[in-house]
Every structure is written in C-alpha cells, then in structure tokens.
Amino acid sequence: MSPAAEPAKSSSPAREEDxxxxxxxxxxxxxxxxxxxxxxxTLTASDVQLFAVISGDDNPQQTDAGVGASSPLQGMFAHGMWGATLISGLLGTRLPGPGTIYMGQTLRFLAPVHVGDTLGIAVEVRxxxxxxxxxxxxxxCRNQDGVVVIDGEATVIAPAERIVLPRATLPEVRLGDGDGVRRxxxxxxxxxxxRCAVVHPCDATSLA
Structure with missing residues (x-):
C-alpha cells in the first residue's frame, strides 16, 4: 500500500478540516x-427507499419491511447497485477523484446487504x-462480519491535471410515509x- 493512498492516522486537525x-x-x-x-x-431503510425512488425499482421485497420479512432474504435489503454507487463514490472523489473517466465495471453480488449492515468499501490499484x-x-464491499458482499473490477482513466473543488452541499432528503395529505x-x-387569496391562479389546482 502506498503511504499516500490513505490519510495518516496522526493527520492534523487542519488537514482533516481541509x-x-x-x-x-x-x-x-x-x-x-x-x-x-x-x-x-451503514445501510438505513431510507437508503433503500430513496434508491428505489431514484432507480424506479420499487420491488416490495426490498422496500417493504413486512413483505421482506417473508422473503428468503428475510427483511429489507439493499438493491445490488446501491453498493456499486458506493464504489463509484470512492473512484469519483478520492482515487483518482475529480476528473476521473469511468470506462468499465464488473461486479459480483455475493451476499445481501440488510438494513443495519455496515459496509467497508475499498478500491485498490491493480x-x-x-x-x-x-x-x-x-x-x-465487506459487511461488519468481514463477509465479502460485492467484489469486482473497475477500469478508469485517471486525470492528468490537478483538480481541487469545494465540497458540494447536498440537499437534505426526507421520505414521507405516503399518507401525509390524509393525516x-x-x-x-x-x-x-x-379566507385565502391565490395570486395569478392560472392552473387547474388554483382555480379549483
């Protein structure tokens, strides 16, 4: 392992803040x-539901705890490609980081990832x-018991020029229970x- 591959445990507070x-x-x-x-x-139920919203894969065996409990995999579990996005995140932000061009990816899904499981995700240059x-x-990707749940190989083109960017402020996403209007x-x-007034009520909902 190259000493530059991961931050030293004794890194200064200034470096960590940077x-x-x-x-x-x-x-x-x-x-x-x-x-x-x-x-x-660590996988949460919200992670599973949000990935279902983004991907359109709303298989109840994954997104519904009650249905999932009766499935062979017993309980809510992650979509396989959720783990793949964690790998992509390391490649895009750390090794090589910004400017990386993704060329290809192979993956094997070896075990399910259930809500509450903590994954250790790693990429290593071969x-x-x-x-x-x-x-x-x-x-x-290994779970908290050391079991490999995903493995594979990525091919990328590394950047030739230095890129330093401020970290993005991502929006906070909250998932409702789907029954908010009734409640x-x-x-x-x-x-x-x-009494209320609607300025410029030029759509069907406002006129109604």
Missing amino acids: ALRFVRNRIFDEIAVGDRVSAQR ARDPATRQLTLACT LLDAVRDLPPL
Whole structure:
C-alpha cells in the first residue's frame, strides 16, 4: 500500500478540516499499483427507499419491511447497485477523484446487504498503463462480519491535471410515509375555514 493512498492516522486537525471542505484528485503520475482507499457506510431503510425512488425499482421485497420479512432474504435489503454507487463514490472523489473517466465495471453480488449492515468499501490499484493513463482497480464491499458482499473490477482513466473543488452541499432528503395529505386533512378537519387569496391562479389546482 502506498503511504499516500490513505490519510495518516496522526493527520492534523487542519488537514482533516481541509478534507471536509475540499475534494482533491490524484493525477496519474502520483498513483502506484497497491494504492488503496476505503470508506464505511451503514445501510438505513431510507437508503433503500430513496434508491428505489431514484432507480424506479420499487420491488416490495426490498422496500417493504413486512413483505421482506417473508422473503428468503428475510427483511429489507439493499438493491445490488446501491453498493456499486458506493464504489463509484470512492473512484469519483478520492482515487483518482475529480476528473476521473469511468470506462468499465464488473461486479459480483455475493451476499445481501440488510438494513443495519455496515459496509467497508475499498478500491485498490491493480494495474496502470502510462500510455493511456488507464487504471485497473479491484473493488470490494465487506459487511461488519468481514463477509465479502460485492467484489469486482473497475477500469478508469485517471486525470492528468490537478483538480481541487469545494465540497458540494447536498440537499437534505426526507421520505414521507405516503399518507401525509390524509393525516393533514384529519388534523384540520374540525378547524374553521380560512379566507385565502391565490395570486395569478392560472392552473387547474388554483382555480379549483
């Protein structure tokens, strides 16, 4: 493992704060075979539901705890490609980081990831081609028991120029229970009506 692959445990508070504020890449010439980065992520029920919304894959065996309990995999579990996105996140933000061009990915899904499982995600450089700046990286996800749940190989083109960017502020996403309107109407049913005005009511909902 290259010493530059992961932050040293004794890194200063200033360096840690800098890493929280900025995302930095590593150019091809700085990357050696054996370089490795890793991260951890615990799967929540909201992760499963949000991925279902984004992907359109709303299989009840994965998104409904009651249905999932009667399935062979017993309980809510992640879509396989949820784990793949964690691998993609490491490649896009850390090794090599911004400017990386994703060329290909192979994956094997070896075991389910249930809600509450904590994954250790790692990518490690296995080969490099100076003529094309192409890297081949081994990709692995292990659960808290050390079981490999996903493994595979990624092929990317590493950036040639330094990129340092402020970290994006992502929106906070909350998933409702799908029954919010009914509960709201129930809560105000006994209250007196209020006068209201709609400026420029030029759509069917406003006119109604």
